[in-house]
Amino acid sequence: MDHEKVNILLVDDQPAKLLAYEVILKDLGENLVIASSGREALEVLLKTEIAVILVDVCMPELDGFELAAMIREHPRFQKTAMIFISAIQVSDIDRLRGYEMGAVDYVPVPVVPEVLRAKVKVFAELYRKTRELERLNQDLEDRVRARTAELENSTAKLRESEERRSMAIAAGKMGSWDWDWVSGDWMWDDGQYRIFGVSPESFEVNPANVQALLHPDDVDQLRKAIAEFNKGTRAYETEFRIIRPDGEVRWCVGTAAATADPNGRVVRVSGVTVDITERKRAEERQNLLAREVDHRAKNALALAQSIVRLTRADEVKAYVDAVEGRINALARVHTILSLSSWQGAELSKLIDEELAPYSPGGQVKLAGPAVQLLPATAQTLALALHELFTNSAKYGALSTRSGRLAIDWQVENDLLTLSWEETGGPLVRTPKSRGFGTRSLLASVESQLGGQAHFDWRSEGLLCLLEVPLTRKSAATSAAQDRFEASTSPELQRASG
Structure with missing residues (x-):
C-alpha cells in the first residue's frame, strides 16, 4: 500500500558510514537526507520536515549530544x-545524558542492519501516523467549526428574519401577494394595499394597474422578474420604488418565489413586499452626515496642521505654549459651533471665549450689535482674535493693570468692521518686522476671509481695524487653507512667532 514518504536525516562526519546507513535504510522506501556535520544538520532541519534523526555521537565541532541539545531547544523539533x-562503549551516565538531550534510542557499532532498519521504521511509521492523526483531527475540527458557524449563522438569520417580519407586520410595512401564473389572477393582503396606498374597494390588482404604480425608472425590474421566472428561476429579489396615487414616492424591497408543476413549468408566484422608505431616508441622512463630518474634520485638521507647521519659537516651551494656545482657540470656537449645530457663532460670544483665559476684570469694554458669523468665518476670526489677545497679554494693554482695551464693531452692507484699541499699556514702538502672530492674522483675514487688516502702532497703544465680509461664498472656503499656506509660508519660515 502506497504511503506518504517521510524524511530521515542521517548525520555523520564520515562519508563511508553515511553510505552504509543509506544502503541499510534504502529498503524502507523513505526519503534519506544526508548531513556531514552538526551545523549542516541544523541547516537541513530549518528547511525540511524531518521524521527521524540518525546521528553519530562522536563528531568534531558539534558532537551528537551538543547537536541534540540544540535541536531540542527549538520548539519545532522538541518531539522529533x-x-x-556510538562506536564506543556508552556508560549509563552517557545514556542518561543522551536521553536528557532528547535521544529515543541507541544503536552500537558495528551496526546490525536489521536492528537499525527496525528501529528507524518504527519511528518513521509513528511519525507518519501522528501526522495523519493530526491532519484528521484538524480536518474534523475545521468541519465542526464550519458546521457550527453555519448553524449559528442560519439560526441568527432565521431569528433576525422572523423579528423583522413580526415588526414589519406590526408596523404595517409588510405585505404579501400571490399571482396565479396560468389564470393571471392576483391576490393581495391588507399590508400590500397599505404599502401601495390603495384600497381593495377601488383598486383592481392586475399587471397594468400594478405597473402604473411603479416608478418609471423601475418598471424594467418587473419585466426582468417575469423573464427570469420564464427561464426557470425559482426565486427573485429586488429593490424598487412606487408612486402612490397621492404622489408620494416609497422605496420597497420585493422577494418572490415560483412554484412549478411536475413538468417544470411555473404555475404560481408568491412574494412579500417590505416598505423600506425609512431605511433609505436614514441611509441618505447618514451619508449626508458622514460627508458633512468629513468636510468639517478636514477643515479643522487643515487649520491645526498649518498652526503646528507654521508656528515658530526660539525655545521648545515657547513653541508648545504657542501651539497649545492656537489649538485651544480653535477648540473653543468648535464648541460654540457645536452648540449651534454648526449654524454659526455669535461674535460677542466668540470674543468672550477668547477673552476668558486672561481674566482682565474691567480692563476690556465691548460694544456692538448682535452678529451671527458663518462657521468658516468664525473659525478664522477666532484665530485672529486669539493672536490679538495673546500679543496684548504679552506686550500690550493686557500685560499691565493700568492698560485698557476697547473692542467695537458694526455691520454695514454685510461688512463687519471691528476696531481694536489699546491704551494705558507699555510704550509701543512700531516693530521692525512682523512676527508670526501678525502675519498669520493678516493672512487669515485677507486670504481666507477676503477682508482687510490695518495696524497703527501708536505709542499709547495698538489700534487695529479688521474688515470682514459676512457673505463671502462658502465655495471659496474649501481652498482657503491652501491659499493661506501659499501666501504665508515663505515669510513664516523666517518669523520667530
Whole structure:
C-alpha cells in the first residue's frame, strides 16, 4: 500500500558510514537526507520536515549530544525522534545524558542492519501516523467549526428574519401577494394595499394597474422578474420604488418565489413586499452626515496642521505654549459651533471665549450689535482674535493693570468692521518686522476671509481695524487653507512667532 514518504536525516562526519546507513535504510522506501556535520544538520532541519534523526555521537565541532541539545531547544523539533549511533562503549551516565538531550534510542557499532532498519521504521511509521492523526483531527475540527458557524449563522438569520417580519407586520410595512401564473389572477393582503396606498374597494390588482404604480425608472425590474421566472428561476429579489396615487414616492424591497408543476413549468408566484422608505431616508441622512463630518474634520485638521507647521519659537516651551494656545482657540470656537449645530457663532460670544483665559476684570469694554458669523468665518476670526489677545497679554494693554482695551464693531452692507484699541499699556514702538502672530492674522483675514487688516502702532497703544465680509461664498472656503499656506509660508519660515 502506497504511503506518504517521510524524511530521515542521517548525520555523520564520515562519508563511508553515511553510505552504509543509506544502503541499510534504502529498503524502507523513505526519503534519506544526508548531513556531514552538526551545523549542516541544523541547516537541513530549518528547511525540511524531518521524521527521524540518525546521528553519530562522536563528531568534531558539534558532537551528537551538543547537536541534540540544540535541536531540542527549538520548539519545532522538541518531539522529533533521535537515534544515537556510538562506536564506543556508552556508560549509563552517557545514556542518561543522551536521553536528557532528547535521544529515543541507541544503536552500537558495528551496526546490525536489521536492528537499525527496525528501529528507524518504527519511528518513521509513528511519525507518519501522528501526522495523519493530526491532519484528521484538524480536518474534523475545521468541519465542526464550519458546521457550527453555519448553524449559528442560519439560526441568527432565521431569528433576525422572523423579528423583522413580526415588526414589519406590526408596523404595517409588510405585505404579501400571490399571482396565479396560468389564470393571471392576483391576490393581495391588507399590508400590500397599505404599502401601495390603495384600497381593495377601488383598486383592481392586475399587471397594468400594478405597473402604473411603479416608478418609471423601475418598471424594467418587473419585466426582468417575469423573464427570469420564464427561464426557470425559482426565486427573485429586488429593490424598487412606487408612486402612490397621492404622489408620494416609497422605496420597497420585493422577494418572490415560483412554484412549478411536475413538468417544470411555473404555475404560481408568491412574494412579500417590505416598505423600506425609512431605511433609505436614514441611509441618505447618514451619508449626508458622514460627508458633512468629513468636510468639517478636514477643515479643522487643515487649520491645526498649518498652526503646528507654521508656528515658530526660539525655545521648545515657547513653541508648545504657542501651539497649545492656537489649538485651544480653535477648540473653543468648535464648541460654540457645536452648540449651534454648526449654524454659526455669535461674535460677542466668540470674543468672550477668547477673552476668558486672561481674566482682565474691567480692563476690556465691548460694544456692538448682535452678529451671527458663518462657521468658516468664525473659525478664522477666532484665530485672529486669539493672536490679538495673546500679543496684548504679552506686550500690550493686557500685560499691565493700568492698560485698557476697547473692542467695537458694526455691520454695514454685510461688512463687519471691528476696531481694536489699546491704551494705558507699555510704550509701543512700531516693530521692525512682523512676527508670526501678525502675519498669520493678516493672512487669515485677507486670504481666507477676503477682508482687510490695518495696524497703527501708536505709542499709547495698538489700534487695529479688521474688515470682514459676512457673505463671502462658502465655495471659496474649501481652498482657503491652501491659499493661506501659499501666501504665508515663505515669510513664516523666517518669523520667530
